[in-house]
Amino acid sequence: xxxxxxxxxxxxxxxxxxxxxxxxxxxxxxxxxxxxxxxxxxxxxxxxxxxxxxxxxxxxxxxxxxxxxxxxxxxxxxxxxxxxxxxxxxxxxxxxxxxxxxxxxxxxxxxxxxxxxxxxxxxxxxxxxxxxxxxxxxxxxxxxxxxxxxxxxxxxxxxxxxxxxxxxxxxxxxxxxxxxxxxxxxxxxxxxxxxxxxxxxxxxxxxxxxxxxxxxxxxxxxxxxxxxxxxxxxxxxxxxxxxxxxxxxxxxxxxxxxxxxxxxxxx
Amino acid sequence: xxxxxxxxxxxxxxxxxxxxxxxxxxxxxxxxxxxxxxxxxxxxxxxxxxxxxxxxxxxxxxxxxxxxxxxxxxxxxxxxxxxxxxxxxxxxxxxxxxxxxxxxxxxxxxxxxxxxxxxxxxxxxxxxxxxxxxxxxxxxxxxxxxxxxxxxxxxxxxxxxxxxxxxxxxxxxxxxxxxxxxxxxxxxxxxxxxxxxxxxxxxxxxxxxxxxxxxxxxxxxxxxxxxxxxxxxxxxxxxxxxxxxxxxxxxxxxxxxxxxxxxxxxxxxxxxxxxxxxxxxxxxxxxxxxxxxxxxxxxxxxxxxxxxxxxxxxxxxxxxxxxxxxxxxxxxxxxxxxxxxxxxxxxxxxxxxxxxxxxxxxxxxxxxxxxxxxxxxxxxxxxxxxxxxxxxxxxxxxxxxxxxxxxxxxxxxxxxxxxxxxxxxxxxxxxxxxxx
Numbered sequence: 147x148x149x150x151x152x153x154x155x156x157x158x159x160x161x162x163x164x165x166x167x168x169x170x171x172x173x174x175x176x177x178x179x180x181x182x183x184x185x186x187x188x189x190x191x192x193x194x195x196x197x198x199x200x201x202x203x204x205x206x207x208x209x210x211x212x213x214x215x216x217x218x219x220x221x222x223x224x225x226x227x228x229x230x231x232x233x234x235x236x237x238x239x240x241x242x243x244x245x246x247x248x249x250x251x252x253x254x255x256x257x258x259x260x261x262x263x264x265x266x267x268x269x270x271x272x273x274x275x276x277x278x279x280x281x282x283x284x285x286x287x288x289x290x291x292x293x294x295x296x297x298x299x300x301x302x303x304x305x306x307x308x309x310x311x312x313x314x315x316x317x318x319x320x321x322x323x324x325x326x327x328x329x330x331x332x333x334x335x336x337x338x339x340x341x342x343x344x345x346x347x348x349x350x351x352x353x354x355x356x357x358x359x360x361x362x363x364x365x366x367x368x369x370x371x372x373x374x375x376x377x378x379x380x381x382x383x384x385x386x387x388x389x390x391x392x393x394x395x396x397x398x399x400x401x402x403x404x405x406x407x408x409x410x411x412x413x
Numbered sequence: 414x415x416x417x418x419x420x421x422x423x424x425x426x427x428x429x430x431x432x433x434x435x436x437x438x439x440x441x442x443x444x445x446x447x448x449x450x451x452x453x454x455x456x457x458x459x460x461x462x463x464x465x466x467x468x469x470x471x472x473x474x475x476x477x478x479x480x481x482x483x484x485x486x487x488x489x490x491x492x493x494x495x496x497x498x499x500x501x502x503x504x505x506x507x508x509x510x511x512x513x514x515x516x517x518x519x520x521x522x523x524x525x526x527x528x529x530x531x532x533x534x535x536x537x538x539x540x541x542x543x544x545x546x547x548x549x550x551x552x553x554x555x556x557x558x559x560x561x562x563x564x565x566x567x568x569x570x571x572x573x574x575x576x577x578x579x580x581x582x583x584x585x586x587x588x589x590x591x592x593x594x595x596x597x598x599x600x601x602x603x604x605x606x607x608x609x610x611x612x613x614x615x616x617x618x619x620x621x622x623x624x625x626x627x628x629x630x631x632x633x634x635x636x637x638x639x640x641x642x643x644x645x646x647x648x649x650x651x652x653x654x655x656x657x658x659x660x661x662x663x664x665x666x667x668x669x670x671x672x673x674x675x676x677x678x679x680x681x682x683x684x685x686x687x688x689x690x691x692x693x694x695x696x697x698x699x700x701x702x703x704x705x706x707x708x709x710x711x712x713x714x715x716x717x718x719x720x721x722x723x724x725x726x727x728x729x730x731x732x733x734x735x736x737x738x739x740x741x742x743x744x745x746x747x748x749x750x751x752x753x754x755x756x757x758x759x760x761x762x763x764x765x766x767x768x769x770x771x772x773x774x775x776x777x778x779x780x781x782x783x784x785x786x787x788x789x790x791x792x793x794x795x796x797x798x799x800x801x802x803x804x805x806x807x808x809x810x811x812x813x814x815x816x817x818x819x820x821x822x823x824x825x826x827x828x829x830x831x832x833x834x835x836x837x838x839x840x841x842x843x844x845x846x847x848x849x
């Protein structure tokens with residue numbers, strides 16, 4: 147890990163900032179590989195959501211440089227440079243993208259503030275073309291309401307269903323970005339079921355459930371996500387996730403509460 | 414939706430009994446060919462007091478012949494199991510919720526379970542008679558793995574033997590393979606896979622590695638030297654109950670399946686149940702948590718079996734515990750940031766092992782102590798091993814880094830096992846060359 151430097155601060159706070167930075171240096175890993183890869187992943191969730199393009203999803207390849215600092219309000223700012231690869235790798239083609247990002251974790255509050263710029267790996271026209279092709283593929287799908295468990299238990303994804311997985315991941319990216327904190331980091335483990343799938347007016351109305359894997363607690367979190375995607379337009383997402391059951395509270399939480407989209411959305 | 418399958422279990426019918434009951438009750442119905450249980454669910458309801466119990470009895474009166482109590486309302490604190498036909502589900506759940514009755518879904522589709530039962534029974538007649546037709550590039554069920562173990566031991570009885578070291582909570586055998594070319598109580602290496610049941614790539618890697626060991630003996634100089642001086646013990650299914658559950662009900666189950674009276678949630682994280690920093694911050698005392706450490710160190714039979722075995726053996730010199738996912742090779746401690754006394758040696762050994770791994774398919778692993786590389790974790794296997802005097806204690810996190818996570822495609826089994834083997838061999842070689 148590259149050396150960490152204390153934040154520049156006016157001298158009364160310098161000692162505090164220094165102490166905090168030093169503490170961070172000896173700190174336990176915030177997640178697999180430490181704070182830097184996790185910050186990079188959070189930035190990518192945000193980037194993927196903002197790009198709104200299921201054919202152009204990016205995944206972390208490697209962190210090249212980074213540094214973190216904590217301010218007096220215990221907010222952690224991470225500056226990084228990292229390379230990316232396609233989320234859905236194809237045979238042969240493997241062009242690495244490069245991003246620089248600033249990630250601000252707000253003292254254990256979720257929704258980190260992300261500033262990210264990346265080199266353009268695919269030019270805009272090509273990306274729109276691929277999204278449109280993907281949309282056409284999805285239009286052809288017969289009754290994906292039967293679909294459960296993608297990937298299946300053996301990690302297999304039927305090629306015809308891959309577009310659904312990509313679109314589900316896109317919606318999940320929004321959820322995962324929103325829920326990320328300095329200590330909580332998410333992966334999409336599985337698309338567990340399709341509740342609704344409608345294609346009309348050039349848009350896909352997709353209502354589904356995913357299982358998210360939170361790394362530091364190892365918990366599996368079921369989320370119901372409802373998105374509307376149209377190639378070239380911003381993604382609209384609503385979601386509701388079930389949270390960990392406490393030992394005393396057992397009022398029908400598991401499978402009991404109707405999982406209706408109630409949370410914050412950008413609809 | 415694949416739920417987390419948390420349901421309370423008190424004293425009463427064990428899952429084996431319940432399954433027998435299910436099969437017997439319905440086999441008649443199935444034979445008549447008329448009944449279909451598609452979409453029916455079995456709900457487990459916990460009544461907290463007499464009032465709630467009577468509400469449950471009222472339910473039967475409200476829906477005569479429509480709900481089917483498998484375990485009827487008896488006393489508070491004893492779970493009540495009720496099969497609800499698909500058409501009544503909405504009403505029944507609304508009733509339960511309206512009256513504040515806590516429930517969980519024990520069986521989310523009775524027909525699916527029935528079909529699986531039928532298939533399992535047919536399958537057990539078809540189990541393979543030899544290892545030559547066993548696919549090393551597929552994931553297998555518990556029965557298939559145990560059958561493979563028997564065949565494997567028979568076919569390589571000159572080097573391999575099978576030891577039962579204990580029983581799981583649900584009374585399954587806990588099996589260890591012993592690789593030995595002779596001697597008595599030789600210095601040995603211990604390898605375990607599958608302590609977390611959803612990490613399927615680890616069992617698959619263990620099986621492939623077992624095959625590799627017997628194939629390479631006499632061919633690969635390094636492995637041959639290792640086996641001529643040391644024994645290898647390998648426990649492939651360290652958490653058999655959890656593993657069976659990942660096949661039958663919940664692919665993402667992590668813990669074992671132990672239950673305790675009065676506790677609503679099932680299972681203990683077997684990698685938090687060891688006697689080293691037990692109960693610390695890197696574990697959870699909430700039984701519903703995925704990192705629940707259990708009531709006390711070694712309270713779980715799956716852990717106690719290993720502790721007893723290794724302690725009695727007395728000559729284990731290296732311990733390798735295999736997990737997924739993250740692509741890491743790590744050494745103690747997990748419980749704190751304190752470095753171990755031979756930290757430098759372990760760092761360099763990890764570096765060499767990761768280098769050897771990378772040489773196979775170019776997969777990058779990171780390495781370091783558990784607390785600084787992954788997260789703080791208390792009561793873990795390798796911390797206990799190290800504190801027990803096993804200087805070379807390592808933990809792997811295999812492929813990948815999150816794209817597929819626990820659901821790693823079967824096509825990656827062999828490449829993963831191939832590269833992991835090079836790392837394991839590096840560690841074993843170092844152990845052999847540095848006797849203590």
